[in-house]
Amino acid sequence: MDACISGWAMQHGEVVVIEDIDEDERIPHEAYRPTFVRSLVMVPVRQDDPVAAIGAYWAHRHRPAPEVVRALRRIANSAAVAMTNIALVNSLSAALEEAERAKDAVILAMASLAETRDNETANHVRRTQHYLRVLAEGARERGLFAGELDDATLDLLFKSAPLHDIGKVGIPDSILLKPGRLDEDERATMQTHAELGRIAIADAERHLGGSSSFLRLAKEIAHTHHERWDGTGYPRGLAGQDIPLSGRLMAIADVYDALVTKRVYKEAMTHDEAVAVVMGERGRQFDPRLVDVFREIAPRFGEIHARFADGQ
Template sequence: MTSLDQADALPLRPKLSFASADYEEKFCRYYHGFYYRYAQASLAVGMVLILGDYLVDWMAFNAPANLGRIQLCLPLLGIGIAYSFTDTARRHWQLVMSTFIVVVACSVFWVLSMIDREGGMGIKSWVGILNFTFLEFYCFVILGVQFRFALPAGIAILLMFEAAMQVELGKDFGAFCYWSYHVVTLFILAAGVGWWREFLVRKDFSTQTTLKTARDVLKNQNEHLEFEVEKRTREIRETQDATIVILASLVETRDNETGNHIRRTQHFVRALAVQLQSHSAFAHQLPGRQIDILFKSAPLHDIGKVGIPDSILLKPGRLDPAEFEIMKTHTTLGYDAIEKAERQLGITVDFLACAKEIALNHQEKWDGSGYPRGLAGDAIPLSARLMAVADVYDALTTRRVYKDAMSHDEAVTIILEGRGRHFDPDVADAFAAITDQFKDIAARYAD
């Protein structure tokens, strides 16, 4: 049975219980935990009321039997409070509390009977009815025990009061019937209020339990959805990374001498970007996510070389002017290839947009003498300005078929000499601050 079914399985019938035994046990544990301290407090309240009865009766009649409230009734409630702190009482507190209230009721009725015999107002007066009514409502409502414990205790209190009236009224059967009618009516009223109190408590419990179950189900569903979203996002990210590696590897198969060029330049770009994060002019352009995109996009900077003929791409020497013009087209070829892929996707992908930007502009120079568009200064995208330094450093420090590799220090000198002409001055300054990192990356990914 589901929690929703259990919540509705509480019919309006004398026996208050849920249809499911497990659910009923769960409710009893809840009830015990919630009402135990309340029941202890109600015994203390009973002591205060007994003391109040004694004082009022003493001021009105000063009947000697009234002292029984202090000598008998009050100690019984005190014993009940003390006993309620024991382990036995904690385990069986509802039975213990309902038993104590019956014992206290018996002592109260005995004291009231003694007061009647001394000429005071006891069982045969409104005081007796008032005490009976209080004890019944105390049993069914104030004490806080469940109805199945309160009912037998309430019946016991009723029978004791009836017995006490029978003794005091003697053979006056008419008076006994008159008082009994009102007493039984008050008992039924108290029992009805007690039953309804627990019914509402049970309804509230089942409602709260159902809501908690629904919240837990929603929480589990949300956690599952979050897991699935994270899983799908990770798969997409891994697919993107794999695609980049595949495309970048195509360039390597066309030009074996580049070796780990794409991996080195990828790390060079990230090192420069991280360094520039602390620069006020670049901080807003280089949040962590943008640096990740730069790192992911950098390997595609030379993707256009797949469209360059082998006779030019693999030529073991310097290119002539005509050949160099063809080589220049690798920037636009790379841009066009990525642009076409993006159009076919029908959506804008951040890393592809960045890859287009780098592929098209990484050969531009700060003074406007680069290609393919001759951009100058800040007109060159920052991503391309970063790649320009990374690409040139790697070209200088690695061997090509047409040249030997330069030393790290020589490459640093050449790049710093190009500050403000070939390279963005700020990017060149960032490079100067982390040349050791470039040297370590070059060693780590050496061909």
């Protein structure tokens, strides 16, 4: 701080006005002698806890006019305000990032609660959201749905996907935990989870005083991922492109994972067997264009299943 006059101004929090550096004891003469400087004004940026200094220099003996000092003060004050604002923005950004991480953790916790009631694992949630993302990315890379799959939407799809089965929290344990296949009445009750999921997320929207892109997509996925391309799905019997793209994407992700995962009432299929089943539902259960994308990127589904295998 003593190596130059700016350090002195910062250390003392004072404006320094020097008409002749050779006559001022505050000047470290060895540092300034080789330079052109003969007179100067130095103003600390912030009087309390200065972080920098702003100065003006003259090559000859000079008495700086008061308006020059005032101008430098204004510049220093503006710099101080700018630096404070930058610090506030950085602090706010960090807080927002922390809030976003907390929101993601809550979403995963809620989704995991719904899945574990159905004898599934938290890894099912992670797998399906990764399947959905790579399928959506694959579609976009092939020029499909480009207007619907920008970067922001891909991120929202990934984050909202874990809530696809949140409606299962409203299904009785006697049905969710049944070790065998469901009878007709039980199946009808189970199918209500899609509508229950829509209602739950719609309630969240009302409590928050409005919707958001995240909640809209989460609601779409929860409500429509059991619809079928041929119109024989549930809960509304939507067909073709009347099914939101988010639901069509999740339909493939959810079914693939169910096929390759062991259940109390069935063994797990191999990856190749599951791919064959999905391919066989092209134009029936699934959007044919998305099935074509799935066929090309199916190895990535296998990699995701291995990466987030149950028990890991």
